[in-house]
Amino acid sequence: MASIWLIPFFPLASAVLLLLSTGRMPRQFAALLGAGSVGLAAVCVALLARAFLADQEVREVTLWTWMTVGNFTPRIAFYIDGLTVVMMSVITGVGFLIHLYSIEFMWEDESICRYFAYMNLFVAAMLLLVMADNLLLLYLGWEGVGLCSYLLVGFWYRDPNNGKAARKAFVVTRIGDTAMALGLMLLFTELGTLDIQPLLAAANSQWQTGDTLPILATALLLGGAVGKSAQLPLHTWLPDAMAGPTPVSALIHAATMVTAGVYLIARTFGLFLLAPPTQEAVAWIGLLTLLLAAFAALAQHDIKRILAYSTISQIGYMFLALGVSAFASGIFHLVTHAFFKALLFLAAGTVIHCLHHEHNIFRMGGLRTRLPVVFWSFLIGSAALAALPFTSGFYSKDAILLSAWEVPGIGPWLWAGGLLGALLTGIYSFRLVFIVFFGEAHHEPERQPGWKMALPLVLLCALALAGGLLVLPLAGVFPHTGHHQPNHLVEYISIGTPLLGLLIAYLLFLGRQVSIDTLVESPGGSALRDFWLGGWRIDPLYDALWVRPYTALAHWWRKEPLDGVYNGVVTVVQWAHHKLIATQTGELRWYATTMVFGLVLLVAIMLRNAA
Amino acid sequence: MGGLQIPMEHVLTLAGLLFSCGLLGLMLRRNIIFMLMSLEVMLNAAALAFVAAGAKWGQADGQIIFLLILSVAAAEVAVGLGLVLQIQRRFKTLDMDQARRLRG
Numbered sequence: 001m002a003s004i005w006l007i008p009f010f011p012l013a014s015a016v017l018l019l020l021s022t023g024r025m026p027r028q029f030a031a032l033l034g035a036g037s038v039g040l041a042a043v044c045v046a047l048l049a050r051a052f053l054a055d056q057e058v059r060e061v062t063l064w065t066w067m068t069v070g071n072f073t074p075r076i077a078f079y080i081d082g083l084t085v086v087m088m089s090v091i092t093g094v095g096f097l098i099h100l101y102s103i104e105f106m107w108e109d110e111s112i113c114r115y116f117a118y119m120n121l122f123v124a125a126m127l128l129l130v131m132a133d134n135l136l137l138l139y140l141g142w143e144g145v146g147l148c149s150y151l152l153v154g155f156w157y158r159d160p161n162n163g164k165a166a167r168k169a170f171v172v173t174r175i176g177d178t179a180m181a182l183g184l185m186l187l188f189t190e191l192g193t194l195d196i197q198p199l200l201a202a203a204n205s206q207w208q209t210g211d212t213l214p215i216l217a218t219a220l221l222l223g224g225a226v227g228k229s230a231q232l233p234l235h236t237w238l239p240d241a242m243a244g245p246t247p248v249s250a251l252i253h254a255a256t257m258v259t260a261g262v263y264l265i266a267r268t269f270g271l272f273l274l275a276p277p278t279q280e281a282v283a284w285i286g287l288l289t290l291l292l293a294a295f296a297a298l299a300q301h302d303i304k305r306i307l308a309y310s311t312i313s314q315i316g317y318m319f320l321a322l323g324v325s326a327f328a329s330g331i332f333h334l335v336t337h338a339f340f341k342a343l344l345f346l347a348a349g350t351v352i353h354c355l356h357h358e359h360n361i362f363r364m365g366g367l368r369t370r371l372p373v374v375f376w377s378f379l380i381g382s383a384a385l386a387a388l389p390f391t392s393g394f395y396s397k398d399a400i401l402l403s404a405w406e407v408p409g410i411g412p413w414l415w416a417g418g419l420l421g422a423l424l425t426g427i428y429s430f431r432l433v434f435i436v437f438f439g440e441a442h443h444e445p446e447r448q449p450g451w452k453m454a455l456p457l458v459l460l461c462a463l464a465l466a467g468g469l470l471v472l473p474l475a476g477v478f479p480h481t482g483h484h485q486p487n488h489l490v491e492y493i494s495i496g497t498p499l500l501g502l503l504i505a506y507l508l509f510l511g512r513q514v515s516i517d518t519l520v521e522s523p524g525g526s527a528l529r530d531f532w533l534g535g536w537r538i539d540p541l542y543d544a545l546w547v548r549p550y551t552a553l554a555h556w557w558r559k560e561p562l563d564g565v566y567n568g569v570v571t572v573v574q575w576a577h578h579k580l581i582a583t584q585t586g587e588l589r590w591y592a593t594t595m596v597f598g599l600v601l602l603v604a605i606m607l608r609n610a611a
Numbered sequence: 612m613g614g615l616q617i618p619m620e621h622v623l624t625l626a627g628l629l630f631s632c633g634l635l636g637l638m639l640r641r642n643i644i645f646m647l648m649s650l651e652v653m654l655n656a657a658a659l660a661f662v663a664a665g666a667k668w669g670q671a672d673g674q675i676i677f678l679l680i681l682s683v684a685a686a687e688v689a690v691g692l693g694l695v696l697q698i699q700r701r702f703k704t705l706d707m708d709q710a711r712r713l714r715g
Contacts, residue, residue: 586711588646593638 004061004078007044007088008131010037012124018117027112034116035099038123042092045085052085053473060133074194079133082473086331087130087263090338094255095123097456101346102247104452105353115155119251122148126256130263135184135194138264142180142228145257146173152252153244165243172237176227180264183220190217200270207274214274221268222278222285225261229315232289236539238312242304246349249304254311254345255338262318262334266327269478273325280410283323287417290316292536294424298431299532302359303348306432309535310385311341313421317400320418324411326403327478333396336467340384340393343460347377350453351436354445361432366441373449375437377457382429384464386498387422392467394495397422401494405487415490419497426501427508434509622663629656643698643705647691654684 014037018030025033052059062077078084099119106112125144132138154166188194190213191202207214225231230238241253252258265272265282272279290313297309314337321330351367351374352359368375384393401422404414449457508516519525531537583594629652636649658680665673695705702710 588643588707588710589638589641592646596634596638 008127010041011120015120023113030113031103038096042096045092074136077133078131098251101456152248162243165240169237169241173227176224180224218275218278229261239308250342250345254341286316286319290421297428321400328474329399336392336396340464344381364436365439368437386426386429395468423501426498430505626660
């Protein structure tokens with residue numbers, strides 16, 4: 001299929017058109033263009049996926065050579081294998097549903113043109129990221145999605161807090177991006193290419209397992225992945241990134257962009273297999289992040305922040321899977337997570353939309369009968385998130401936990417940690433459901449969602465329920481892990497844990513058999529709650545450790561002596577300028593006369609020298 | 612050749628005189644139209660010197676440069692007169708001592 005380039009082209013062209021219209025396009029047309037271009041891309045991807053499933057053939061398309069510098073010739077080229085097809089389907093499929101939803105959600109916003117322009121640009125960049133056949137092109141998409149994330153988090157820029165959140169998201173991910181850029185440079189100087197497949201082959205032939213170089217290179221790549229996927233220690237930007245519109249959170253900060261780090265590691269898994277210490281670090285980072293974020297999610301009261309922490313936590317599961325070489329399970333969880341987390345965010349967005357921008361879950365309540373579509377969406381999404389049996393999240397999370405269990409040595413520890421995370425996931429997700437949709441109502445919804453909002457919810461419900469039955473075409477991509485001597489006890493425990501979490505949530509928040517209030521009001525309890533509410537106080541910690549010393553240093557360094565030289569030059573020039581300004585009289589005859597005398601003087605000097 | 616020969620020195624003296632006239636006019640007149648005319652006189656003085664020099668050495672270059680100066684002068688007049696119109700509209704005067712808003 002030669003028209004693969006059309007897939008990123010549609011959203012890109014639409015973004016350019018929308019940007020050039022500078023907001024003067026009628027909103028009907030902007031919405032049609034914005035959602036339609038992604039829909040067209042989704043159709044193209046569906047055709048491509050059908051062709052791929054039929055012949056299982058890797059497709060390589062070279063458009064042109066990007067640049068030629070010495071022996072460095074990166075191309076604009078796409079590499080389409082099973083992993084790419086899976087990612088593209090998620091991006092365009094879920095992306096289209098979110099765009100459709102956005103039409104209704106953003107209809108009353110005056111900047112709907114700008115919104116769709118950024119969203120389309122994001123989809124184009126994300127497609128570029130997953131389709132790239134070399135790491136430099138991947139990096140272009142990587143930075144592109146970072147830019148769009150920045151633009152969309154700060155979409156409602158009139159509130160300075162949103163701008164602050166956008167800057168934080170940009171700067172924190174930038175730290176990871178810098179590490180990744182260094183990693184790319186290291187890979188290029190050592191292996192002489194950035195094309196992914198030749199690179200992996202060269203690494204396999206030149207490096208031994210456990211050498212220093214692959215460990216260093218993968219550690220740097222991991223830095224980029226950690227920043228983009230909001231893992232410890234660079235996870236602090238994601239909860240604040242909820243300042244953007246809710247469909248943005250669904251698309252960028254749940255379904256696609258934050259999983260780019262997972263994709264990067266899965267794409268370069270050959271390198272990570274050469275560096276067992278880094279891979280073990282991936283697993284531990286994933287485990288720590290998933291636990292830390294799950295605890296933090298327990299104490300939040302902003303509906304979107306709960307979902308943000310749960311996203312961090314679920315991506316932790318994906319990292320855990322990558323760390324224990326269960327790449328296919330990690331990608332499977334990525335896909336199911338994209339379904340149910342997009343569903344949860346969109347449902348949360350509908351609640352926020354219908355309750356007039358209410359974010360606090362304690363001021364909601366009783367919405368079960370008032371917003372039935374949203375209630376069922378949320379229930380299904382939460383069930384999948386908590387991995388209740390036979391939902392999509394169950395299949396993917398179960399596979400990860402089983403793979404963790406089978407790792408020799410540290411395996412049971414990782415498994416136990418993941419299990420604790422699953423328990424917490426059950427508690428916080430059903431805490432959300434019980435508080436928002438049961439109990440007595442505090443607010444009457446002022447409107448009902450229309451079909452453009454309801455349809456994506458219903459479709460995503462179906463995907464969140466049945467997504468576990470999908471068979472992803474990843475067999476040719478990742479090495480086959482020798483599976484599995486079934487351990488029934490382990491399986492039963494994995495199945496039972498989320499149910500236990502659901503039961504605890506029921507006792508605490510709905511049945512009220514156990515009073516959560518006395519627990520929270522005890523001194524230790526309230527301190528713990530505040531500690532988790534603040535996200536383990538990591539923001540103040542980074543503030544004290546990095547931000548304040550850095551700004552202090554910058555302030556101090558402002559008056560450094562070297563600057564004196566340049567400031568002196570400026571002073572002299574300014575002084576001369578003020579003196580010379582006197583000759584600028586505005587009188588034409590004065591100019592002519594001075595020119596004449598100047599010329600006479602010059603001629604006289606020349607004649608004197610000639611003589 | 613043949614006919615009445617005008618000595619080179621005479622022509623150059625005339626050119627010099629014309630040029631000085633133009634220069635003095637440029638420096639002393641206040642009316643922008645007269646300043647433009649003075650410029651024309653200076654250009655033509657230079658052109659005259661070129662023609663004389665071309666005749667003296669028997670080369671065509673002098674005449675070619677003359678043509679060039681002619682076209683430059685024409686272009687200059689076109690732009691200059693346009694500016695004059697604008698000045699008249701803006702300042703309601705052609706006195707360049709009045710129009711000095713460009714003072715730094």
